Amino acid sequence: MPEIRVAIAGVGNCASALIQGIEYYKNAREDVTVPGLMHVNFGGYHIRDIKVVAAFDVNKNKIGKDLAEAIFAEPNCCAIFADVPPLGVKVSPAPILDGVAEHMKSPFNLYDSNEFGQTDVVEILKETEADMLLNYLPVGSRNATHFYAQAALDAGSALVNCIPEFIASDAEWSRKFEEKGLPAAGDDIKSQLGATILHRNLVRLCIDRGVVIDETYQLNLGGNTDFLNMTVEERLKTKRISKTEAVTSLVPYDVPTRIGPSDYVPFLGDKKICYLMLKGRKFGNQPVTIKAKLEVEDSPNSAGVVIDVIRAVKIALNRKIAGPLISISSYAFKHPPIQVPDPEAKQWVEDYINGKRQR
Numbered sequence: 117m118p119e120i121r122v123a124i125a126g127v128g129n130c131a132s133a134l135i136q137g138i139e140y141y142k143n144a145r146e147d148v149t150v151p152g153l154m155h156v157n158f159g160g161y162h163i164r165d166i167k168v169v170a171a172f173d174v175n176k177n178k179i180g181k182d183l184a185e186a187i188f189a190e191p192n193c194c195a196i197f198a199d200v201p202p203l204g205v206k207v208s209p210a211p212i213l214d215g216v217a218e219h220m221k222s223p224f225n226l227y228d229s230n231e232f233g234q235t236d237v238v239e240i241l242k243e244t245e246a247d248m249l250l251n252y253l254p255v256g257s258r259n260a261t262h263f264y265a266q267a268a269l270d271a272g273s274a275l276v277n278c279i280p281e282f283i284a285s286d287a288e289w290s291r292k293f294e295e296k297g298l299p300a301a302g303d304d305i306k307s308q309l310g311a312t313i314l315h316r317n318l319v320r321l322c323i324d325r326g327v328v329i330d331e332t333y334q335l336n337l338g339g340n341t342d343f344l345n346m347t348v349e350e351r352l353k354t355k356r357i358s359k360t361e362a363v364t365s366l367v368p369y370d371v372p373t374r375i376g377p378s379d380y381v382p383f384l385g386d387k388k389i390c391y392l393m394l395k396g397r398k399f400g401n402q403p404v405t406i407k408a409k410l411e412v413e414d415s416p417n418s419a420g421v422v423i424d425v426i427r428a429v430k431i432a433l434n435r436k437i438a439g440p441l442i443s444i445s446s447y448a449f450k451h452p453p454i455q456v457p458d459p460e461a462k463q464w465v466e467d468y469i470n471g472k473r474q475r
Contacts, residue, residue, distance in 0.1 A: 117160050120430045121245055123170035123273065125264050126215075126252035127178050127207055129194040129340055129386055129415035130278065130422070131171070132187035134250075136198035137419045138166050152308075152420055158427035159469045166426055168203060169244040172210035172237065176227035179209045191223050191341050193385045194415040208235045215253050215260035220345050237264065241271035248274035248429050250422070251302075255279055255342065256351025265289060269296050274429050277302030278422065280358040284440040285453045294439035299432035301425050301441045304358040304450040307412070308420030311336055311390035312362050312450055313458065314410055315375070319366050320457055322396055327404060329367060332394040334359070334375040338414055339384030346377040358451040365455035388414040421448045428468065432475075442475040443468040 124131050137152075142164040146156045156162065171183050178186035183205040188196065209232040216224055241249060249268040253260050261281035268275045269292055275283060277300065283289045284302035293300040306313055315334050322329050337343070346352055359375045390410040398404050428444035445452035447461035456464075467473040 117165055120161065120166045120426055121169045121247045122166060122426060123172075123241055123244065123246040123249045124168060124252060125172045125210060125249060126254070127171050127173040127175070127183065127186050128252060128254075129192050129342070130252050130418045132192050132194040133415040133419035134422055135168060135183065135187050135203075136194070136196070136200055137416070137423055138163055138168070139200045140198040141423075152416075153423070154308075154420070155424055155427075158424055159431045161427040161430060163423060166423070168205060169246055170240050171205055171207045172235065173207050174210050174212055174216055174227055175225045176232070177225050178207045179227055179232055181207055183207055190225075193340055195386060195413050197416070208240060209233070211235065211237065211260065211263060213257070213260040213263055215257040217254070217256065217345060217348055217351060219348060220254065220341070223341055223344060237267040238270045241267060241273050246271070246273045247433055248276055248426065250276045250278065250426070252278055254345045254351075255355050256345065256348075257281060258354075269293065269298065272296070272298065274298050274433055275300045275302070276422070276425055276429055278305040278418070280304035280354040280451060282354065282451060284445055284449070285451050290440045290453065297436065297438045299429055299437050299439065299441050301429050301445050302449050303445075303452070304355070305418050305421055305425070306362075306448055306450055307414075307417035310412060310417050311388070311392070311410060312359055314390070314408065315363050315392055316366060316458060318392065318394055318406055318408070319363055322394060323366060323368075325398075327396045327398045329371050329394055329396045331372040332363070333373070333392070334363070335378040335391045336376070336388060337379050337381050337384060337390075338377070338386075338388040339380065339382045340386045340414060342414070343377055343380040347380050352376060361455065362450040366457060386414050388412050388417075424448065428465070431469070435474075437475060440475070443473050
């Protein structure tokens, strides 16, 4: 199979986990169950077929460095689980736009444009022959996300949108990718086993077992720059929409719901702690309460899903499928073009791999 050439916008913790994972699983066997992988082989593609060919970031301590070194530069705090050899990919300075909030300039070690100059993202995508651009920008980067989406279109690259700024689920942007003959997957990546997927399954269990849900919340704590960035409420509008709709879309009636980042706790590092609560009524109108606590290393949780999305997008390119990819988006993202229960979305993905579903 031809290699999958990926460009990354945002060399943060999620990028670190993904790049480490490509190295960690490069020799994964296909005849045994491998911890952490949903598919060793995805439609003919092994994880070792993924090659990162370009990267963009605003951190002056990452720019100009080999990507294998940059993924471990501060403030990245992702767990180190692989020894990544030099990749021969230098991190390019990223256009800043609204990707860096005022309170994040110092934590992100923001570069001086007079020192590093301007980057032609489209030209780099073309020169590196990037099959797709992976958007790992901070939450709230609306203008920057639109910039990279347009750059992907202009360069002839597909888009994987991992953040809650709506592209694949937006009718206008979907039309643009369809007209260009390019696929797009998104929006807002689900974790492999994270707060949203756990919450969705608890809600689905209640609905399926005849329990009426009266109220529910999901409170998340973390110590990485993602949580620090989200301490400013104005950057959270689409994040709250994405996470809330991922859960409430499964309930056929209105439910008082509160979901979203709750606090930044620096000493947690890349650990994420989630508290879930559901109150409802069962047989005889008797009360039932579910409380759960989830602790995970945040960034590898994301990479465990993105590693499949990348291969799904490559298959779409091979099959010349354009526009939003419904199957993988419904399974892997919080705010896809179409919301369906996770078991149905999982079957869609398997059917897509086997050519039974176009998208």
